[in-house]
Amino acid sequence: MPEDHENLGFERLVGEMYPAGRLIRSWTLTGGVSAQVTALEIALPENEVKKVVVRRYGEADLAGDGQIAAHEFTLLQTVQAAGVPVPSPLFYDQSGRIFPKPFIVIEFVEGETILEPADIGREDFFGQFAASLTGIHRIKLETQDLPFLPDMTQEIAAKLARKPAQLDDSLQEGKIRAVLEKVWPLPQTNPLGLLHGDYWPGNILWREGRLAVVLDWEDARRGDPLADLANTRLEILWSYGAEALEIFTRRYKELMALDYTNLPYWDLCAALRPAGRIALWAGSPEKEKVMRERHAFFVAQAFESLSLL
Template sequence: MDEKWTYLVHKMNPSDKLLRAWELKGGISAQVTALELESPCGAKKKVVVREHGQADLKRNPQIASDEFKLLQILKSAGLPTPTPYHLERSGEFFPAPCVVIEFIEGQTEAAPDDLSSYLQQIAAVLTRIHAVDTCLLAGTILPNQEEAIAEKLRKRPANLDKSLDEGLIREVLESVWPLPSSNWATLLHGDFWPGNTMWKEGQLAVVIDWEDAAIGDPLSDLGNARLEILWAFGVAAMNDFTLYYQAAMKTLDYTHLPYWDLCAAMRPASNLSYWGLEKSTEKTMRERHSQFVMQACEKLGIPYKRHATYKGLE
């Protein structure tokens, strides 16, 4: 068993014994490992260790401590988030800080039995995230989402992803950015999608992966979730989810939602081909992405011409 896990368990509680360690699959931005511990009285407990990747560390060298502080705040606010147990500083066994959090028994739901209930619960938890008092976040250093988008727009790649309308998306956003403020800045999850929710017996148990948390217009999270739900469940589900969210957040101004939809649509540019998807899945996602961009353009009164079929999926 890896010596570093024994060391980490000893740091957290010298009387605990490490029983086993195993990698948790599915993470992209961080290496995630589960540990099972046993106390002197025989009680067993599982925890999760999150080691952030180089891309996140380059963006924010303090990402581990920021995530740890944020999880403490969210747990205190009553949100369904993992309990943070330990922040490990860099040293002999860990080249960068990492966080140890609660292991939640549950699973992601790719095909929920009751889609309507699923979407209502997803929308409800997103509204709770956006309702967190931002004064509680004073001890954290969270990026400004609007500034992050501005930086991404400034760094225009030499080769645009034509298959995902990157050129059109950037032209539209560049013409209006920064958007005039129409909503209060709130806490953002930053990568809110069904894969970052865990479920148990039809109930949403926890929202995970908070390393992309930011401050900004709540429509940023909404736009990202709309695209992800479209990808996973189709147009009707996306529309139902949006209505559930809007019913709970009636005071928001949704005028700029099409622009935030386009921000979400820009995220997979030049990356989708490297996600290791089955060809049929990728083909469906590209078709739905095109629909997503088209509906945003229509709402903005911008002509849209569908791109040609992506080569390699024909």
């Protein structure tokens, strides 16, 4: 969309949300991969200034869910009511009358991502990280009206059925698939829970040493909480190292009474995600080297745990 038309769209949006408001400025936020993310600063009566975030969904999100804006709005309302720190959902539109693609407007939350938690203490940092995730997993799906959430077990089954023409043997994709194909679907040993789907350090904002908000809920699913835990374990390992992985996992287990027997299998599911695209995810040869080394460690510990079952 040309810049002038885009600004007109933002001005129209402000007029609809806040009839007495005026758009001061807009700026692109970094980190938006699957969507266009823009911050707006709005002047309101009595010298009040408000900031909001507009998230316009990309083709990949829309292909998976044509009602994604309405669904994410409802999901944010649900998790916020349950006490999970998320941006307040403010507005959404899927009609195309303001922007061509569906979008959602959420509260702008001040904060920063932390790539080195040493300054606030690793036990406290990963304790907060784990507590927020367990808060998500404790939401009882049977009491919530969230029928649109995809099922994680079914998605893994579909992924295993779609074997790529070229396996990524550098990440042991063939070996991982062979193990999972023998046991899938796993027996359900834990209650189905709400899964964030992309709970990693880049989606967590911190302010003054406290976890302020959990962002980006478009990958939310329903399933065994261990699926979410496994994904986060790999992300923690990639970002912070093996000691951090141990601390985070221990703090999570202290807070969440689950059957952890199948965690190694879910670890292998998490390890499949970067197959064929780890270089793209890494963004640089130096980071890719670290990610590959830590991925190998992650897969090895999963296979070792399975050998002990």
